[in-house]
Amino acid sequence: MNYLQFFDMSAEVSLIALILIVFLYDLFTEGKERRGFHALTCVLLGLHIVLNVCPGEETVLFGGMYQSYAMTNIMKTILAIGTLLVFLQAKNWLRRDDTRHKEGEFYVLTLCTLLGMNFMMSAGHFLMFFIGLELASIPMACLVAMDKFKHESAEAGAKYIMNAMFSSGLMLYGISFVYGTVGTLYFADVPAAFHGTPMQILALVFFFAGLGFKLSLVPFHLWTADTYQGAPTAVTSYLSVVSKGAAAFTLLVILTKVFGPMVEQWQALLYAVIIITITLGNLMALKQQNLKRFMAFSSISQAGYIMLGVIGGNDLGMTSLVFYVLVYVAANLAAFTVINVIEQKSGKVDMDGYNGLYQTNPKLSFLMTLALFSLAGIPPFAGFFSKFFIFAAAFKAGFYLVVFIALLNTIISLYYYLRIVKAMYITPSDAPIAAFRSDCSTKLSLALCTAGIIALGLVSAIYDGIHLYAFGM
Template identity: 35%
Template sequence: MNFLLISPEILLVCLAVFLVVLDLLLPDRETRSSIGYLAVFGLTGIMLVVINQFGAAGTFYADMYQLDRYAAFFKILFLAAVSLTLLFSFDYVDRLPRHVGEFYAMIVFSVLGMMMLASANDLITFFVGMGVMNVSFYILVGYHFNDGRSGEAGVKYLVLSAASSAVMLYGLSLIYGYTGSVTFEGIIQAVRPVPAMLAGCAMVLIGLGFKIAAVPFHMWSPDIYEGAPVPVTALLAICSKMAAFAVLLRILLQAVPALAGMWLPVIVALAAVSMIVGNVIAMNQSNIKRLLAYSSIAQAGYLLCGLVAANAAGIKGILFYGMLYVFANVGAFAVITAVKMHTGAEDIEAFSGLSRKAPLLAVVMTVSLLSMAGIPPMAGFAGKLYLFLAVVDQGYLWLALLGFVMSMISVYYYLLVAKAMYWGEAKDWHSYSVSTSLTCTAMLSLVATLLLGIYPGPLADLASMAAASLF
């Protein structure tokens, strides 16, 4: 076995253990605050290792674990998203009433689960990776135990996620029971459109639909997003969703493509309903985290459009949109973190007068939200263009038109936030005290969002190569 293929995962485990031990050894809380910087440094180093492996290909341990450009692209996405999220969260995490080392270690373990999902080539690795990610998020969502909303969110996420995982596990057992194989290669050779197989695939789709927060499996996301600590909400909105997409694409396109006539109409319906429900309900939200929760549901609908195409162009659109979604969300949640620490509130009114108190943060928030709405020249426009062109080429013109209309509707509620920032009256005129790390993260997300919108070519080429390796 070539252990170099799983060197990033080995390094992640070592990093998590190191952070916990360091947290126990450092003498006081002030010195332990430096653990966050070590976590970011370690994750960045591991990302460089994955980038160096981008062109490599191979399998590990009886073909159960696969390394290809598709997996490497998602791993880079996860590591970049988590590194940037931690970078703007240092001051916020220092205020949490527990050891910070535990917090950072659990985030590193959640990344390990995500990377396992991206490389899973069989049902066992898939479920173990999902379990590692889920258990980490169970702890992280309820980490702020002095906040009743965080505790409530943690319990809700535990119960609902465990239920969806149980349904998914039963579906996996049905697939294994019929095909006699846990590997995707073995399943594709034995798959037939029989009731047991269809029921198994439906249950797996239900479980993964919960993770990506697609309607009607979205009921958990608004409450959990609102109650969880801001950095954890950012990771749920970005990484958890994209990790579920990573394994969903592998299962549908590598394990059961013969059943496309059965699952494709379901994906079409999920995409359409998610775009409609997410955008319509978001218009009535006053809490910024709940607004972004429903926006995230709509984003899941846009991403599902790429799966509807079920070809390299559609997968390229998902990968491209997923990467730019990282920068847009990081920018938005960085600003939310600054506002939360300054005002102690998370409603849209807390952003009133932000353009006069912290002009840079107001610009970053505006650009991030408009990118999620798909307004040119922000990166979101290019991402949605790739997704909608892919479905139009497959004859789903109506779905692309629906996505365009829903994107225009999203502009309304995003501009409500901009209206508060630029025309709202501030409740106080105290200047914002923003850390250097948060400012750098906000600037990086702003530059990346604009640059990828104006010059999307290099990232689009990487996404094309990664999508081609899936087929």
């Protein structure tokens, strides 16, 4: 065996090095030395991003266990950027007295899940994929339960781990069907033996259900709201953006590459799932008062939109999906940064608490408005472009009705995003949140997100660059 192969997995290797450094630093420092811990982690993660930003070429290692496309590397970079933004906004929370001692654990566990996602995305074998998935799920449960003395957080952790285990079980069951009918688990060899027999359709459905849990597609979404509400806000934002993006991309690659011969079956499956996911997610979001629950349902419907990039199975869909996730990272994390900082400063997470926010914190409300407009798909913000492209991709493949229903749903989503805008700008309040100054790392996170929200759409180079590496069925 050629051990030099390990160095071709540069994204994973540098991430492991990063995890080790953070872990050792956490073990051997105390007191004043830890003051630079947050900055160090962020800088190192930034370095990791810069080192691996080059898309590279298609690599197949270890006899096909590990395979990475240029697009996979782009996706890894996007997810690492998302993680960095989450770290930046988490500083407030990590400096609280009751979480201060858990700072190192937070970094290590989060980076471990990121590593798991990297493996999941570049797996070339179902078992490799499963290991990645588990590595991404189990530390996540610890993260969700990080505020373990809070009742909701512990409950959320339990709910998450139960659901993750259940979905893993389902998925393994599906994978065993694949092995039973095909006799191999290598992604490269499986498609040749797929003919759409009933057993294989069952395998597809179980596999899809397993990833559907991760993506919180309806009807596998029931854990989402409680987990999002209970988890610490930084973890919620990580869960809603990074974890979801990884699962969406993996689903796209596996459906087109491995389940390619069964395209008619999975398109039919997605057809129904997309319509109910978008519609139900939106309808449930209408009545939410708690902003974290609200974001949970909004992210369920966003997952439905992301799936529009998968259903066509064309290269345009892949580009649009990756671009959508990138824009979603910027917009959703901007919204969560605001929610997080307000929760830390005033303890308010209810929509009524935001009444009159513009009077006291105009800049924060303005940035929140930009983020919400981007999520709702309003130009000139990036969300408009990503939504348009993902609709165009599904439309090109002939799914007119789905696109139409998704478009009508954007109106519902606009209504509930505008509710927050209304609370901040229009509704008067007797006791608005007092004016406060955010710290540097929150500001940096917001600045990066806002730059993304504005530039990603207007500057076409990023989309065009992603499109160079896209592939379809």
